[in-house]
């Protein structure tokens with residue numbers, strides 16, 4: 001799975017619609033302190049189903065919505081879209097009938113989050129499972145937050161094991177087992 005494009009609208013500091021093309025190879029994000037580099041990575045994590053407000057550096061999930069500045073009013077919703085190249089058909093069954101997968105997450109004040117995959121309403125769980133086996137997703141070890149290296153070093157063994165299991169790509173199996181047990 002390859003990310004092609006990331007679109008943001010009203011997400012944190014990205015109040016105006018922003019469309020970023022993610023080219024082949026290595027992408028660097030550079031800019032002065034506070035310009036929104038971490039917000040971009042959080043947008044990626046968020047659209048893949050992150051449901052812990054703390055991981056978004058907020059008290060509640062609505063804190064991802066543009067909160068306003070002295071010159072501009074707050075927004076009522078935030079939306080992030082990720083476009084994925086699925087030409088190798090690596091997505092789970094049910095999501096595998098097109099070359100491009102477009103995942104949309106939108107949060108509206110007082111109404112919570114809604115997700116779509118290629119225009120169809122889906123559950124948060126569906127989006128999380130879509131990424132669970134792809135060594136990516138909201139909790140992917142490939143997305144290293146600021147301060148996370150220090151956290152790994154200082155972690156209790158149980159938590160460090162969880163991080164290593166995610167890095168080894170086996171945490172998706174636990175999620176599937178959990179899903180199976182619930183059914």
Ligand code: ATP
Pocket residue numbers: 011012013031032033034035036037038039040063064065066067068146
């Ligand atoms: P650094 O180099 O210091 O790590 P950064 O480029 O990673 O900086 P971010 O942490 O992504 O910067 O962006 C922080 C900015 O985003 C701050 O100016 C903050 O006010 C703004 N911001 C965060 N949440 C919101 C929100 N809900 N509404 C408006 N602005 C927000």
Ligand code: MG
Pocket residue numbers: 037038039146
């Ligand atoms: Mg940062």
